[in-house]
Amino acid sequence: MKDATLKQIAAQLGVSITTVSKALKDYPDVSKKTKNAVIALAKKLNYTPNSFAVNLRTKESRTIGLIVPTVDYNFFSKVFEGVLKEAEKRKYLVIILRSNEKLEIEKKQIDLLLKKRVDGILMSLSNETGDFDHINNIIAYKTPLVLFDKIAKLVNCSKVMINDRKAAYDAVTYLISKGHKKIAHFRGSYIPQNSIDRFLGYKRALEDNNIFYDSSLVYVCDNNTDFEDGYNNAKKIVNDHPDISAIFAVTDLVAVGIIKYLNDIGVQVPQQIAVFGFCNSFMSEIITPKLTTIDQPGFEIGKKAASILFDEIELIKSNKAFEFQSVELETSIIERESA
Amino acid sequence: MKDATLKQIAAQLGVSITTVSKALKDYPDVSKKTKNAVIALAKKLNYTPNSFAVNLRTKESRTIGLIVPTVDYNFFSKVFEGVLKEAEKRKYLVIILRSNEKLEIEKKQIDLLLKKRVDGILMSLSNETGDFDHINNIIAYKTPLVLFDKIAKLVNCSKVMINDRKAAYDAVTYLISKGHKKIAHFRGSYIPQNSIDRFLGYKRALEDNNIFYDSSLVYVCDNNTDFEDGYNNAKKIVNDHPDISAIFAVTDLVAVGIIKYLNDIGVQVPQQIAVFGFCNSFMSEIITPKLTTIDQPGFEIGKKAASILFDEIELIKSNKAFEFQSVELETSIIERESA
Numbered sequence: 001m002k003d004a005t006l007k008q009i010a011a012q013l014g015v016s017i018t019t020v021s022k023a024l025k026d027y028p029d030v031s032k033k034t035k036n037a038v039i040a041l042a043k044k045l046n047y048t049p050n051s052f053a054v055n056l057r058t059k060e061s062r063t064i065g066l067i068v069p070t071v072d073y074n075f076f077s078k079v080f081e082g083v084l085k086e087a088e089k090r091k092y093l094v095i096i097l098r099s100n101e102k103l104e105i106e107k108k109q110i111d112l113l114l115k116k117r118v119d120g121i122l123m124s125l126s127n128e129t130g131d132f133d134h135i136n137n138i139i140a141y142k143t144p145l146v147l148f149d150k151i152a153k154l155v156n157c158s159k160v161m162i163n164d165r166k167a168a169y170d171a172v173t174y175l176i177s178k179g180h181k182k183i184a185h186f187r188g189s190y191i192p193q194n195s196i197d198r199f200l201g202y203k204r205a206l207e208d209n210n211i212f213y214d215s216s217l218v219y220v221c222d223n224n225t226d227f228e229d230g231y232n233n234a235k236k237i238v239n240d241h242p243d244i245s246a247i248f249a250v251t252d253l254v255a256v257g258i259i260k261y262l263n264d265i266g267v268q269v270p271q272q273i274a275v276f277g278f279c280n281s282f283m284s285e286i287i288t289p290k291l292t293t294i295d296q297p298g299f300e301i302g303k304k305a306a307s308i309l310f311d312e313i314e315l316i317k318s319n320k321a322f323e324f325q326s327v328e329l330e331t332s333i334i335e336r337e338s339a
Numbered sequence: 340m341k342d343a344t345l346k347q348i349a350a351q352l353g354v355s356i357t358t359v360s361k362a363l364k365d366y367p368d369v370s371k372k373t374k375n376a377v378i379a380l381a382k383k384l385n386y387t388p389n390s391f392a393v394n395l396r397t398k399e400s401r402t403i404g405l406i407v408p409t410v411d412y413n414f415f416s417k418v419f420e421g422v423l424k425e426a427e428k429r430k431y432l433v434i435i436l437r438s439n440e441k442l443e444i445e446k447k448q449i450d451l452l453l454k455k456r457v458d459g460i461l462m463s464l465s466n467e468t469g470d471f472d473h474i475n476n477i478i479a480y481k482t483p484l485v486l487f488d489k490i491a492k493l494v495n496c497s498k499v500m501i502n503d504r505k506a507a508y509d510a511v512t513y514l515i516s517k518g519h520k521k522i523a524h525f526r527g528s529y530i531p532q533n534s535i536d537r538f539l540g541y542k543r544a545l546e547d548n549n550i551f552y553d554s555s556l557v558y559v560c561d562n563n564t565d566f567e568d569g570y571n572n573a574k575k576i577v578n579d580h581p582d583i584s585a586i587f588a589v590t591d592l593v594a595v596g597i598i599k600y601l602n603d604i605g606v607q608v609p610q611q612i613a614v615f616g617f618c619n620s621f622m623s624e625i626i627t628p629k630l631t632t633i634d635q636p637g638f639e640i641g642k643k644a645a646s647i648l649f650d651e652i653e654l655i656k657s658n659k660a661f662e663f664q665s666v667e668l669e670t671s672i673i674e675r676e677s678a
Contacts (some may be wrong), residue, residue: 063434063455071420081410084437093455095402095432098423116402116432256625263627286595288602288627 009041063093064309065113067123069101069150070224074252074281075298076124079148082302083122090310092119101224103128110134113143120144120309125152127189127222144312148305150192158312158324160305164194167294167331168201171276172248174292174333176209180246180274182217186233186258188250189222198250198278217241221254230257238267246274246339252281252293259287259338274339289337297329304329348380402432403648404452406462408440408489409563413591413620414637415463418487421641422461429649431458440563442467449473452482459483459648464491466528466561483651487644489531497651497663499644503533506633506670507540510615511587513631513672515548519585519613521556525572525597527589528561537589537617556580560593569596577606585613585678591620591632598626598677613678628676636668643668 006024010017015034023030023038041047066083068076080096087094095118099106106126113121114137121138124147129135135155138145148160175183185202188195199218206213219237221229230249234257237244249255255277262269269275269289277284277293284291304327315322345363349356354373362369362377369377380386405422407415419435426433434457438445445465452460453476460477463486468474474494477484487499514522524541527534538557545552558576560568569588573596576583588594594616601608608614608628616623616632623630643666654661 071416071423077410077416084410084435093434093436093451095434096423097432112432260625283622283625286599286622286625 005047009038009045009047012041013037061117061119062091063095063116063118064306064313065095065097065109065116065118065121065123067097067099067106067109067113067121069099069124069126071098072225072253074283075149075279075296078281078298079124079302079305082299082304083306084302085299086303086306086310090306092306092310099126101127103130107134110138114138114141118143119313120146122146122148122305122309124148125150125192127192127195127224130191142316144309144316146305146309146312148301150194153193156324158305158308158326160301160308160327160329161194162296162301162331163328164197165201165204167278167296168198168248169205170201170331170333171278171294172202172205173209175246175248175274175276175339176205176211178246178274178339181211182241182244183211183246183248184217184219184237184241184244186219186221186230186247186249186254188224189220195250202248217244221250221257224251224253227253227257227260230254231261232257234258234261238262238265238273244273246270246276248276250278252277252279252284252291255291255293255338256283256287259289259291263288270337270339276339280334284334284336287338292336292339293334295332295334297331300329344386348377348384348386351380352376400456400458401430402434402455402457403459403461403645403652404434404436404448404455404457406436406438406445406448406452406460408438408463408465410437411564411592413622414488414618414635417620417637418463418641418644421638421643422645423641424638425642425645425649429645431645431649438465440466442469446473449477453477453480457482458652459485461485461487461644461648463487464489464531466531466534466563469530481655483648483655485644485648485651487640489533492532495663497644497647497665499640499647499666499668500533501635501640501670502667503536504540504543506617506635507537507587508544509540509670509672510617510633511541511544512548514585514587514613514615514678515544515550517585517613517678520550521580521583522550522585522587523556523558523576523580523583525558525560525569525586525588525593527563528559534589541587556583560589560596563590563592566592566596566599569593570600571596573597573600577601577604583612585609585615587615589617591616591618591623591630594630594632594677595622595626598628598630602627609676609678615678619673623673623675626677631675631678632673634671634673636670639668 006017006020010020020038023035097109103126132152132155145157151159151161187199203213219233223229247258255275258275259269267273277291280293280295284293308325345356345359349359358369359377362374436448442465471491471494484496490498490500526538542552558572562568586597594614597614598608606612616630619632619634623632647664
């Protein structure tokens, strides 16, 4: 029954194909009686409009692509909820792809989405993404693009992010206000802008408070998918620098790894070493002691990025001019027990 | 440049449109020299094959739909990873939709995917899904369907699941072997098959060990998205039945809520009350004490369900017969500290 066509319906009812098509689209110039007859027969024939043919005609698929670096149990799950929420409201479908933090996969995913002619793309860059030709290619294809979270400042498109530098600055200033002087930083990899910015915020807060910046207190955690990096680097730092009094972690996942190690060896958090996270993920409430962290509003980031993308898709469709937006969402300190 | 066509490329190179089309698809009967020329010019013109037109011709979108009840930070994130992994391997795209545990939304999502003419649908049913007309409609449209996790026994399609009844039976038998006699069950909602089966496994394990089944020890937790239900019901049961010695929870999320409440009021887990979860999610390692639980292989469930769906799509395409599969994946007890 899948191949029943407008033609068949038209023939059976003795009306024109145009009338059938208009009836199915609920156009006002078709009588209610005809509409009901068409809909009843279409249902009987199990007929659904061929969305590919519709796409060809309208050049619109009402589908967007979302590329995330990883499928995690924290930040990106929240982003994802925000994107879906907005997509449901605006009646778009979302194809999700992940780059696995690899530049080569990211390139391939973009290619797939462009070939699929999605209406727009939402993406957060992989940790390896240091040049942007493939991202600029999206723009060359006149496909609307919104970057979020891990963005590239040099790419000319709308962006939704937080002020990572300020959030990190606030976190470290908080630790300093609690009397900490020897504060380590477990940073993310070297390429992503948000990892760089969190590090710079850490450094600046120390300097503004006349605390000597010691690069040997900075450890790199570039595994985004489990807490092993935090755990292993905690082991190292307790050995190398037993006199540190606080650690500012680049993510909650890293902070959880640190707390797990400190719990395992019986070092008291926060009495002996304070730990500060970044994200305010679900697990920050679960771990003992509960994690003090930066609230990074993943749901709102996803929702806002999707909303801007849908606006741009629709503005382009109606040939209206618009300017790219750079939206910075607020973060705040969530005080719990670990710092 | 988006509208550069095969025709233009053919004209500029002085070859036929068929040759250009074949060259872009890497057919063996086009010379390497011609292929290179076509590809170079296509690149120069920023040309990508129009996937809608291709879809119309081949009636294949290489896109599947995945409907999950919720986007959580545990089980469905793992399923999702498994589906994506298999889709990457088999070169399919995945549109994700969520039903929010609502029957009405689930119906709408299926309708959207059928209109979009996806090649197949993977889905886990909402908690409200008690009749299956809309699911059978997928089959009526000859769209391959694989159900996973929250399945309907009555729907005639392939299914991937665990043996929930056996897993629950094992969990409760484990608690009994540790000397527990007054064991409560925090169950899921009344409709989903997996929630029913876990309850039946609990009941059967008690009966097989000559322990009286007391329905007043069964509490319903039907909120799948946070741990409040577990927390609040723990508060109730400690008040109503202070003499229970163990609780078997329908999910890790519920178990985490229970442990959080018991921690808050200073009841020792497992010494005073043992807690047993279900899922082996990320948080089961994070909570103190660490959660003893059933390992429910979400990644493997997603991967297997996707793999069966892609097989069926391809078998149908080549007009080959096949039989529906019901695959039951193994579960195991993960012994940690809470029981």
